[in-house]
Amino acid sequence: MRKIILNIMLILLLFCTLSCNNLKTTITEDIKVNKEKYNKLAEAIYKCDFSRFSYNQYIGKEYFPEILVAALNDTKLKDKVQYISLYKSSYCDNNSFNLKSGEYHIWYDSCPKSSFYLNEKLMDEWRVDNNWSITKSYR
Numbered sequence: 001m002r003k004i005i006l007n008i009m010l011i012l013l014l015f016c017t018l019s020c021n022n023l024k025t026t027i028t029e030d031i032k033v034n035k036e037k038y039n040k041l042a043e044a045i046y047k048c049d050f051s052r053f054s055y056n057q058y059i060g061k062e063y064f065p066e067i068l069v070a071a072l073n074d075t076k077l078k079d080k081v082q083y084i085s086l087y088k089s090s091y092c093d094n095n096s097f098n099l100k101s102g103e104y105h106i107w108y109d110s111c112p113k114s115s116f117y118l119n120e121k122l123m124d125e126w127r128v129d130n131n132w133s134i135t136k137s138y139r
Contacts, residue, residue, distance in 0.1 A: 023080070023101060023102070023104055024104060024126060024134055024136065026076050027076055027077065027104075027106060027134060028126060028128050028134060030075060030076040030077075031128045031129070031132050032128065032129070034075065035129075037071075037074050037075050038075060038108075038132065040071055040074070041071040041072065041074070041075060041077075042097075042108050042110075042131075043071075044067045044068050044070070044071035045068060045071075045084070045097055045108075046094075046095075047067060048064075048065045048067060048068050049065070050063075050084075050086055053086070055085075055086055055087060055088045055095075056085060056086075056087060057085060057086075058083040058084075058085055058100065059083060059084050059085065059086075060082065060083055061081060061082055061083065064084070068084075077099065077101070077106070080101045081099045081100065081101050081106075082100055082101060082102075083099070083100040084097055084098065084099055084100070085097060085098040085100070089110065089111060091111055092110065092111035094110035094111065095110060096108060096109045096110050096111075103136055103137050104134055104135070104136055104137075105134065105135045105136075105137065106132070106133075106134050107132065107133045107134070107135065108131055108132055109130075109131055109132075109133070110131070
């Protein structure tokens with residue numbers, strides 16, 4: 001019985017590891033191939049009224065307006081994003097945002113010349129292009 005439980009736990013761990021790595025690869029490739037869809041997603045987010053929320057606050061998917069849900073559904077992020085966070089930029093007029101999916105964060109930086117501060121011990125980063133990047137948190 002103990003051996004069966006260990007085998008099940010091993011299979012679940014393997015499945016979780018593969019599905020997490022797959023998200024990074026899937027989203028990275030989707031952003032590269034469908035750049036226009038992700039630009040429309042960014043436009044949709046900027047059109048949404050999140051004024052009742054603070055910057056740097058996680059906004060749950062139950063508060064996503066229809067325009068945002070429709071834009072997400074047009075990408076590989078469909079049913080994968082649990083939260084969005086908006087960030088006030090100190091170096092340009094536009095704000096940046098973060099879409100959280102599990103331990104992954106899909107970042108949109110509206111000022112492509114900037115870069116995110118990353119603590120390498122807590123996060124890995126994969127830069128997709130000038131605006132988009134994906135980070136994985138280890139906290």
